[in-house]
Amino acid sequence: MTESNDAQQEQTEKDQTDIESSVCNSTHHQNGNGVVYSNTNKGTTDDIPKCSLSEKECWELATEFAKRFSKGFISGVGVYTGVRIVTALLKNPFRKSLPVIWQDVMSRDCAAVAGFLGLYPSVYHLLLKLLVRYRGRKDGWNYGVAGGVGGLSVALLDSSRRQTLAFFTLSRALGAGISTLVTRGFLNHIPFFEVGVFSACVSLIVHCTAMAPQYLNRGYYMSIIKWSRDYTDERLTRAFREPGPRFLTCAEIGLHEGSCTKHRVTDLLQSLSGFAKLYLPIHLIPVLIFKRGLLLKRPFFVLYSLSKNLALSTAFLGLMVFLAKIVICLLRNALQRPPPLPGFIPAVAGAVCGLALLLERFSRRKELALFVIPHFLNILYVAAEKSPALKPFLRLPHGFTLVFALSMTSVMHAYEREPQSLTMLINGVLRFFFGPSSNSTQNSKTSKTDTVKSDAENERNEEILKKF
Numbered sequence: 001m002t003e004s005n006d007a008q009q010e011q012t013e014k015d016q017t018d019i020e021s022s023v024c025n026s027t028h029h030q031n032g033n034g035v036v037y038s039n040t041n042k043g044t045t046d047d048i049p050k051c052s053l054s055e056k057e058c059w060e061l062a063t064e065f066a067k068r069f070s071k072g073f074i075s076g077v078g079v080y081t082g083v084r085i086v087t088a089l090l091k092n093p094f095r096k097s098l099p100v101i102w103q104d105v106m107s108r109d110c111a112a113v114a115g116f117l118g119l120y121p122s123v124y125h126l127l128l129k130l131l132v133r134y135r136g137r138k139d140g141w142n143y144g145v146a147g148g149v150g151g152l153s154v155a156l157l158d159s160s161r162r163q164t165l166a167f168f169t170l171s172r173a174l175g176a177g178i179s180t181l182v183t184r185g186f187l188n189h190i191p192f193f194e195v196g197v198f199s200a201c202v203s204l205i206v207h208c209t210a211m212a213p214q215y216l217n218r219g220y221y222m223s224i225i226k227w228s229r230d231y232t233d234e235r236l237t238r239a240f241r242e243p244g245p246r247f248l249t250c251a252e253i254g255l256h257e258g259s260c261t262k263h264r265v266t267d268l269l270q271s272l273s274g275f276a277k278l279y280l281p282i283h284l285i286p287v288l289i290f291k292r293g294l295l296l297k298r299p300f301f302v303l304y305s306l307s308k309n310l311a312l313s314t315a316f317l318g319l320m321v322f323l324a325k326i327v328i329c330l331l332r333n334a335l336q337r338p339p340p341l342p343g344f345i346p347a348v349a350g351a352v353c354g355l356a357l358l359l360e361r362f363s364r365r366k367e368l369a370l371f372v373i374p375h376f377l378n379i380l381y382v383a384a385e386k387s388p389a390l391k392p393f394l395r396l397p398h399g400f401t402l403v404f405a406l407s408m409t410s411v412m413h414a415y416e417r418e419p420q421s422l423t424m425l426i427n428g429v430l431r432f433f434f435g436p437s438s439n440s441t442q443n444s445k446t447s448k449t450d451t452v453k454s455d456a457e458n459e460r461n462e463e464i465l466k467k468f
Helices: 002-024 055-091 108-135 140-156 159-183 193-211 218-228 233-241 260-290 292-297 299-335 344-359 362-386 399-417 424-434 440-467
Strands: 028-030 036-038
Touching (some): 055 260, 055 424, 108 424, 140 399, 159 362, 159 399, 193 233, 260 292, 260 424, 299 344, 299 362, 344 362, 399 424
């Protein structure tokens, strides 16, 4: 009886081996990512027969890798050029001419950025295909591992950019994780959660701008000074930071004469054109990159949407700067204290001005909240670096490279499996460099779902406001 069972088991294993061999030799197809799978696998399982690569397939993988790298490198040069223009406008939105950036485009820094944007998608897709082939499964682990290992290519960039990207992707990974937990019912939805997060982060940022600029990135600090129009580092130092014998009025600081409220309203109206000039490339570039087809098919609709979004963003930033400055003026004049400025004043001003985010549409609220989180994290990092007790824990070799890689593990998994947990902007950027996700149909539905969710969210928030 035992010998009969053993013989039967051997025959079953032999038959299974023959089946897998025949499947590996059968006609193969490719999905949206180019991942090879057999036409015999028509069930719901993601199991894929394991088989080795032939010489022809190796050559095809190498050729595709080179093509992806070339395409990503060229796109990286274009993105670098656009970012340099936008950055120059952010530093000085009131300039009268476009910045000259040709020398920057021909620099080694541009080559490093373009190399990273070419290498990462190439490595990601290569690893994805190899993992599917040798693991024999097409699941979320493949996307996470390929995204994390490919993310190590960020080592091509300088340390400052690695730090910026590490905090940027970490905030996106946290946002994707929270959105997924809310979608799956593990966390309850909190109305105006993005506005609260934004206000909390801006509160700390405004406090550091007024009292401790050493905790902010130098470029970001100077951008805030430019946005404020009448504040300068010297005026902030004299009025807010250095001890003085008596209270200094706004006129003595050199800000303005007469009423603070009248001056701030006038300053708000005068700043709108500069802020519109700042936001125009921010809204226009994604349209030209991600919505070219829609722009050609429905130009009036796209231009109307662009104009509306530009007006909302301009009003948002103008009101935000206005609220920050008017609250500081009102509290300073109410307390009449000599400098240095009490720390709670800029913190309160930051929290209040963050409420201007309510002017933005729902999808932009989330994006702007995720924009300020990296600066919030950078402040905490610099504070920890200055702390003798915490500094030893930060001495991790290639720490920012590892943080970026681990964060991209979550981001790429979300992009392929839970695209609705990412903002439309991040989905668009990843689609531009990595191509359509493994669930292209779900992605196409996601954009429509996000629009419906945004309208429903706005209606729900309006009902809550009416109750108050």
